[in-house]
Amino acid sequence: MNVFAVEGLPEIEPGDDIAALVEDRVELGTDDVVCVASTIVSKAEGRQADLADFPAGDRARAIADTIGDIAGEQKDPRFAQAVLEESEELLLEAPFMLAVTRFGHITVNAGIDRSNVPDSDLLLLPEDPTASAQRLHDALDAPVIVTDTSGRPFRYGQRGVALGWAGMPAARDWRGRLDRDGREMGVTVQAVVDELAATANLVTGEGAGGTPVAVISDWEFGDFDGSDDLFREHEDDIIRAALKEWSYAGD
Amino acid sequence: MNVFAVEGLPEIEPGDDIAALVEDRVELGTDDVVCVASTIVSKAEGRQADLADFPAGDRARAIADTIGDIAGEQKDPRFAQAVLEESEELLLEAPFMLAVTRFGHITVNAGIDRSNVPDSDLLLLPEDPTASAQRLHDALDAPVIVTDTSGRPFRYGQRGVALGWAGMPAARDWRGRLDRDGREMGVTVQAVVDELAATANLVTGEGAGGTPVAVISDWEFGDFDGSDDLFREHEDDIIRAALKEWSYAGD
Numbered sequence: 001m002n003v004f005a006v007e008g009l010p011e012i013e014p015g016d017d018i019a020a021l022v023e024d025r026v027e028l029g030t031d032d033v034v035c036v037a038s039t040i041v042s043k044a045e046g047r048q049a050d051l052a053d054f055p056a057g058d059r060a061r062a063i064a065d066t067i068g069d070i071a072g073e074q075k076d077p078r079f080a081q082a083v084l085e086e087s088e089e090l091l092l093e094a095p096f097m098l099a100v101t102r103f104g105h106i107t108v109n110a111g112i113d114r115s116n117v118p119d120s121d122l123l124l125l126p127e128d129p130t131a132s133a134q135r136l137h138d139a140l141d142a143p144v145i146v147t148d149t150s151g152r153p154f155r156y157g158q159r160g161v162a163l164g165w166a167g168m169p170a171a172r173d174w175r176g177r178l179d180r181d182g183r184e185m186g187v188t189v190q191a192v193v194d195e196l197a198a199t200a201n202l203v204t205g206e207g208a209g210g211t212p213v214a215v216i217s218d219w220e221f222g223d224f225d226g227s228d229d230l231f232r233e234h235e236d237d238i239i240r241a242a243l244k245e246w247s248y249a250g251d
Numbered sequence: 252m253n254v255f256a257v258e259g260l261p262e263i264e265p266g267d268d269i270a271a272l273v274e275d276r277v278e279l280g281t282d283d284v285v286c287v288a289s290t291i292v293s294k295a296e297g298r299q300a301d302l303a304d305f306p307a308g309d310r311a312r313a314i315a316d317t318i319g320d321i322a323g324e325q326k327d328p329r330f331a332q333a334v335l336e337e338s339e340e341l342l343l344e345a346p347f348m349l350a351v352t353r354f355g356h357i358t359v360n361a362g363i364d365r366s367n368v369p370d371s372d373l374l375l376l377p378e379d380p381t382a383s384a385q386r387l388h389d390a391l392d393a394p395v396i397v398t399d400t401s402g403r404p405f406r407y408g409q410r411g412v413a414l415g416w417a418g419m420p421a422a423r424d425w426r427g428r429l430d431r432d433g434r435e436m437g438v439t440v441q442a443v444v445d446e447l448a449a450t451a452n453l454v455t456g457e458g459a460g461g462t463p464v465a466v467i468s469d470w471e472f473g474d475f476d477g478s479d480d481l482f483r484e485h486e487d488d489i490i491r492a493a494l495k496e497w498s499y500a501g502d
Contacts, residue, residue, distance in 0.1 A: 157442030191408030
């Protein structure tokens with residue numbers, strides 16, 4: 001398996017054709033997996049926004065006050081409003097806003113970025129990353145994953161994750177397969193799009209602002225059943241249920 | 252970046268010298284990252300066990316009964332006892348046992364494997380994966396990550412994660428760095444050992460029982476501060492706190 005960043009991409013602006021920019025710089029095979037950072041997808045799709053676009057309602061004001069009290073510094077209620085508008089629901093309001101985006105991804109602040117955004121305050125995630133991946137896949141004729149970096153429970157730090165994908169399944173489904181001793185396998189679903197997104201992040205990284213696209217070649221999905229379930233449904237997610245019933249009571 | 256599985260490793264047995272077996276099969280550079288599946292580390296370290304080794308106490312019996320009632324089938328209380336003995340604490344007892352292992356990793360059933368274990372019932376995780384990684388690193392003179400596959404909240408499927416590491420830091424620490432526009436970076440800590448473990452899992456995978464070691468070459472940690480914090484401390488983990496206060500009340 002080979003992984004490299006696509007060099008020399010320009011700063012992406014609204015309306016830019018990412019697929020064409022990638023094709024100008026690299027010869028893709030139809031089995032190469034193209035991982036595209038959601039930041040540039042958002043920029044091309046015009047998802048820049050300003051805080052002034054989000055006049056704060058009562059709930060946003062209350063959330064900003066609560067988080068501000070915990071942090072000991074004032075928070076901008078317009079940012080809380082932006083997170084609310086980008087979310088299907090919040091699992092936590094405080095000490096940080098843990099949001100379920102409209103496409104099912106669970107992340108702090110609905111993934112809204114306040115860095116790396118020239119000329120505007122905010123960069124929202126793509127509205128429908130799988131649709132974005134599909135458009136890129138149609139143009140590039142190779143599997144495409146739209147990636148983000150995101151924190152996670154239990155472990156410090158962020159790692160690359162998939163937000164949307166096209167041209168390949170999200171996961172290898174081993175259910176029902178037996179191990180070499182004839183027992184059922186311990187691992188039943190391998191979320192390969194997340195593993196590929198993590199791989200891509202090793203060569204792109206947040207700091208490498210000019211290399212938001214990575215190509216993974218000589219890797220095969222293989223002869224497995226595929227599954228496109230990646231975001232857990234409410235009823236299957238014990239931890240989501242626990243968070244919904246819990247509220248922060250201070251240190 | 253280049254990733255390949257080490258081919259031709261034999262079935263690992265207690266006392267086997269994994270480092271020597273790897274060195275016989277591949278020429279390693281001092282910057283190559285060697286990812287070793289915890290299953291073979293456990294096997295070499297003699298972490299096979301039988302259910303009969305874990306006579307169930309009262310708590311294990313109660314947990315097995317509760318989980319069995321929810322699942323509608325009887326559960327072996329000796330397995331619950333094994334999980335308890337491998338854990339520092341449980342975050343959930345039911346509908347599944349979500350355990351904090353003695354080295355800080357949070358995973359279902361304390362990572363005890365019931366498949367891929369010839370001649371015994373169970374395979375426990377290595378007792379101290381970072382010590383295991385250190386021994387392998389000393390022998391191989393290259394960075395080593397002891398990996399596992401593990402599920403996670405919010406997302407279906409399993410992905411590779413790091414349990415222990417040596418010869419490199421766990422994470423790139425970007426704190427305080429500024430983006431190209433002079434704003435503070437959105438991502439502050441990049442958990443590269445987890446990303447490398449996920450990468451390795453793409454070429455080894457659970458089904459590929461004969462290829463539990465992957466080598467990642469032509470990748471650099473780079474000129475960043477390093478951090479070895481990977482497992483969150485209690486006080487920093489809101490989701491851990493929420494789970495501790497919650498209990499499963501049925502469907």
